[in-house]
Amino acid sequence: MLTRVATFNVENLFDRARILAADTWEEHREDLEAYAVLTRILQQERYSAQDKERIAELLVELGLGRSDEGELLRLRQNRGRLVRRPREGGLVVEADGRGDWIGWLELRRQSPTELALRHTAQVVADLAPHVLGVVEAEDRVALGRFSRDLLEPAAGWGFEHVMLVDGNDDRGIDVGLMCRAGYPIGPITSHVDDRTPEGLRVFSRDCPEYEVALPGGGRLVVMVNHLKSKGYGGQAVSARSRRRQATRVRELYDARLAAGDDLVVVLGDLNDTPDSDALAPLLGDGGPRDVSAHGTFDDGGWPGTYTTGRAGNKIDYILCSPAVFDAIRAGGMHRRGVWTASGRWPMYDTLTREVDAASDHHAVWVDLQL
The missing domain is CATH 3.60.10.10 (Endonuclease/exonuclease/phosphatase)
Incomplete structure (x- = not known):
């Protein structure tokens, strides 16, 4: 037999994750790289001033500057807060390290x-x-x-x-x-x-x-x-x-x-x-x-x-x-x-x-x- x-x-x-559903890898290559970098920074025990500046930059780059809901990603802030968004604009990273908030970056999906x-x-x-x-x-x-x-x-x-x-x-x-x-x-x-x-x-x-x-x-x-x-x-x-x-x-x-x-x-x-x-x-x-x-x-x-x-x-x-x-x-x-x-x-x-x-x-x- x-x-x-x-x-x-x-x-x-x-x-399927939306970020992976493009016709070519090149379409979202920069988004994927930003996602990987931001995920690593967010896992750090302490966030330096430079880390906080980079976190804010990457969130904006990934479409999360104005809301926790982006086209490709979602920022989960379940307890404590990573960031707040003042009415006058911008992003303020409130957490001083991983222990100050519970949450994660979540890839948005499509069928x-x-x-x-x-x-x-x-x-x-x-x-x-x-x-x-x-x-x-x-x-x-x-x-x-x-x-x-x-x-x-x-x-x-x-x-x-x-x-x-x-x-x-x-x-x-x-x-x-x-x-x-x-x-x-x-x-x-x-x-x-x-x-x-x-x-x-x-x-x-x-x-x-x-x-x-x-x-x-x-x-x-x-x-x-x-x-x-x-x-x-x-x-x-x-x-x-x-x-x-x-x-x-x-x-x-x-x-x-x-x-x-x-x-x-x-x-x-x-x-x-x-x-x-x-x-x-x-x-x-x-x-x-x-x-x-x-x-x-x-x-x-x-x-x-x-x-x-x-x-x-x-x-x-x-x-x-x-x-x-x-x-x-x-x-x-x-x-x-x-x-x-x-x-x-x-x-x-x-x-x-x-x-x-x-x-x-x-x-x-x-x-x-x-």
Whole structure:
């Protein structure tokens, strides 16, 4: 019996942050960077005069100068006050540190179109995977609703087993796993708390290890990943974060093999290309092999997995241990739910507007004789 494993970045199913819903990263890059900087400052135990000046500047920059409600963000001031807005104008930062107020910056959200949701369900229905790694899902409840309310009507089947562990990203973009009947999810190991010797948190989201029981016996270990994005922050800093994450994923992969787990898959959105320095620790000698290197893999002439499909946009992966790679019988990409104005691949007949696309990411799949 063949087991189909797939990975798909769904870009949040029901609830997308407005700041992430633009057509390109560039549109809100500065807003994302300001949001990240302000969030770090607000967590400080004490705010200096310079900190307060910067807090006020960033709030104005993010559209929160006149109200706690902005187009992209909301400032929650639940107890105590961070700022007040005098009638004569301006912002006054009242809090002297994190202990003086309870609240946070909250990303405002919007729902995708109904057609976008239906196209997402159709992609998964067409793939018909037994094991699906999901990237950028908001929570386990949303995945369950997706399977029950959208996938089952489209496909006639749903996922029996659904799991997601909340990760470290406060934008609500997490990684999860969905499995068909006969593929129950067993023990789960989360790595949200992994840190470097210097105390830096390793994973932007998580690298959960899922042990999935196989119908014929044995188990498949699936590590679902979403490494640090290039979307905002300094590129050098982001690349160092991805390299740190890739190094840790490789350690976890090697530990599984050393412990006797020969069926191991690392999949998800790694946010960098195969030749990048950031992914070298994971993809280097002795590391898991990319399914696209198998002779049966068909990319349709476009090796990329994001937007245009060009080689420089190959960022989604299924990586296999030697025993899994030897078990590959076929593999490829599903693109019909991705918008293209160039006609590089056929789209669904109902996909006539970019806003109705299932995702900017192309799903990757592989059939395994396990």
